[in-house]
Amino acid sequence: MPYDPSAFPPFAVTVDLVVLTVRRHALCALLVRRGEPPYQGRWALPGGFVRIDEDLEAAAARELAEETGLQVQDPGSGHVGAHLEQLATYGDPRRDPRMRVVSVAYLVLAPDLPSPTAGGDAHSVRWAQVDTLSTPGGGPVRDGDRPAPLAFDHDRILADGVERARSKIEYSSLATAFCPPEFTVGELRRVYEAVWGVALDPRNFHRKVTGTPGFLVPTGGTTTRQGGRPAQLFRAGGATLLNPPMLRPEI
């Protein structure tokens, strides 16, 4: 079928963001409260329209900065900033009751922020523990009553983003995106434990990550902020793919 640029069907294109961080040993996602219909008052993923001359990834980075103040990781500026990658695109014709909206979802991994939800007001932005949110299939939540579903199809988008993060830290060094620029092996291990929801053997974990070439680079410093014996500080090495991968314990 040839293009007919003068008679194309009109779509709206948005970006939605699954922004994940690890706070107090738990995987958390950034949510915003909707101020208008549809789904007024419900929590939703941050996001917005793509501008007509704007690249999709640029739109995602712009929305991230507008809603959180986070800057996307810049190749020139070292390891500060958040990791941003495209997740998937959601385009069910009825996902927005008003019109046809195709949404390109992006996954953002960020270290725990000193100023939570900076740039927004505290009533309409929050970090929500992922394991207390409803699941698209209606699966179990950790405890307590089931919370209200997110607006639109955002429960599914969030679930897809969480699953992407869980699988990707297995074979890539992305877990360091949840850490500050300098971190200890124990802090990195607590990231894996929070994202996977499992306990890992600290001794085998230490041997594994320090033995994987390119994963961690010692900075020379030490810290005692966790209590106990001072731990070496590391920063992320250049490796992006881990070989051999970190193995997620079976069920």
Place this chain on the structure above:
Amino acid sequence: MPYDPSAFPPFAVTVDLVVLTVRRHALCALLVRRGEPPYQGRWALPGGFVRIDEDLEAAAARELAEETGLQVQDPGSGHVGAHLEQLATYGDPRRDPRMRVVSVAYLVLAPDLPSPTAGGDAHSVRWAQVDTLSTPGGGPVRDGDRPAPLAFDHDRILADGVERARSKIEYSSLATAFCPPEFTVGELRRVYEAVWGVALDPRNFHRKVTGTPGFLVPTGGTTTRQGGRPAQLFRAGGATLLNPPMLRPEI
């Protein structure tokens, strides 16, 4: 930023298909020749507009059927049909010189077809060996002169699809999507060899795939179509994720 449904920027949304198969021990992609500007006469990925009331995946399945006659795998009908999954979305504002087009790319894995490019005319549809096509970064091709680049950003989309297929057969049973409903271990091994471009030890491969639970189910039949000792026939088992994964040899 709140939605303003009455004043959204107008986008066109298309689907593009990376259709891969294994023919004569080589990974091949389906290409169509463009009959009109821009890029008139150049080869491109099959695809087309998403209809205003059509789901994205439905649009991909429809375009696949229109251009190849292939049916997407149906849960009710066993293992016939092709595997279809979303790949990524491409939305650079200048990727189409005429207007703003956001394209959702889908990856299709299909067994070698008895009737190549059924439903199309032979002049405008072809299977192209992936390793003879140009690469987005200008990397080396197997031999001979560099062919003309594909239309639009389709070289990049194709490269992303090929990389997805190469990595996904490692940890999933997707390689069976390249095989007919019944196949031998040797045929499955030749799929891995073609997709990865490496030689695998037939004996270790046999032990590995037959020892992975849920990967292969013997049908009881045998075949001698490869010559030599008759081989057992298998069909794909229910497992989708392989644990342990097939390991791609290093470089």
Place this chain on the structure above:
DNA sequence: CGAATAGTGTCTATCAGACAATATTGG
């Protein structure tokens, strides 16, 4: 028989996981 492919057995280096033991801090 020889060539070709299928399939099984064996060996070894490596590695994941369990866990003992030591090191170094704060209270």
Place this chain on the structure above:
DNA sequence: CCAATATTGTCTGATAGACACTATTCG
């Protein structure tokens, strides 16, 4: 000292890869 965390070392079972060997067909 005790509690807590970090780090190193040791052992064992599993396995990937190399490769010898046998099985079964066709020409």
